[in-house]
Amino acid sequence: MIGKDDPVNVLGGALQMCSQDPVTGFFRDGHCNTCSEDQGSHTVCALMTAEFLAYSKYVGNDLSTPRPEFGFAGLAPGDQWCLCAARFLQAHDEGCAPRVRLEATHERALDIVPLQVLREHADHA
Numbered sequence: 001m002i003g004k005d006d007p008v009n010v011l012g013g014a015l016q017m018c019s020q021d022p023v024t025g026f027f028r029d030g031h032c033n034t035c036s037e038d039q040g041s042h043t044v045c046a047l048m049t050a051e052f053l054a055y056s057k058y059v060g061n062d063l064s065t066p067r068p069e070f071g072f073a074g075l076a077p078g079d080q081w082c083l084c085a086a087r088f089l090q091a092h093d094e095g096c097a098p099r100v101r102l103e104a105t106h107e108r109a110l111d112i113v114p115l116q117v118l119r120e121h122a123d124h125a
Contacts, residue, residue, distance in 0.1 A: 004033045008107045010118055018045035018104040019080035022073060032082035032106045040084040041112060045104035047123055048079045052098040055091055080104075085112035092117055099123035 004027065007015035020030040026042040027033050034043050046052070053064045053075060063081065066074035075081055080101065089112055091097040100121045109118065 004035050005106070005108055007031060007033055009103050010105050010107050010110055010115060011102055012107070013103065015106055016101070016103040018082050018101065022075065022079055022081070024080065024082045026082065032104060032109075034106050034108045041086065041108060042082040043085050043106035043109035044083040044088040044113065044118070045101040046081055046083045046088060046098040047101070048075050048077055048081055049096075049098050050077045051096050052091060053077065055094065055096045056087065059087075059090070061087065085109045089113045089117065092121065097121050 009015045015031055015033065017030050018024050018032050023030055025031050025033055026035070026038040032043045032045050034041060056063050063075045066072065088097060098121070100118055100123060102118060102122050105118060
């Protein structure tokens with residue numbers, strides 16, 4: 001059994017659920033939990049947009065095409081998903097980062113993405 005890092009969000013509170021539909025996370029538990037085996041740091045809970053999905057596909061990570069062989073239905077605008085922190089930062093630098101849910105974004109994202117950058121994209125819905 002892989003040991004998860006403590007479920008703490010970037011604000012210092014308990015890590016909240018990101019999404020159960022579609023089910024997300026490195027552990028596919030709906031949370032952006034992480035561990036040392038999570039090389040991509042799937043820690044940023046993001047709200048998918050058509051712009052971000054097109055960007056991600058363009059840079060080589062197609063999140064919108066269904067991959068039934070992996071049990072993946074493909075993402076659509078409006079879905080929430082645990083993104084790799086470096087991909088989020090790359091999208092931020094390119095001006096197409098999606099909104100994020102700070103309460104559902106794991107504190108380990110801060111190893112890669114400054115808190116101020118996450119706050120700039122915070123979803124206040």
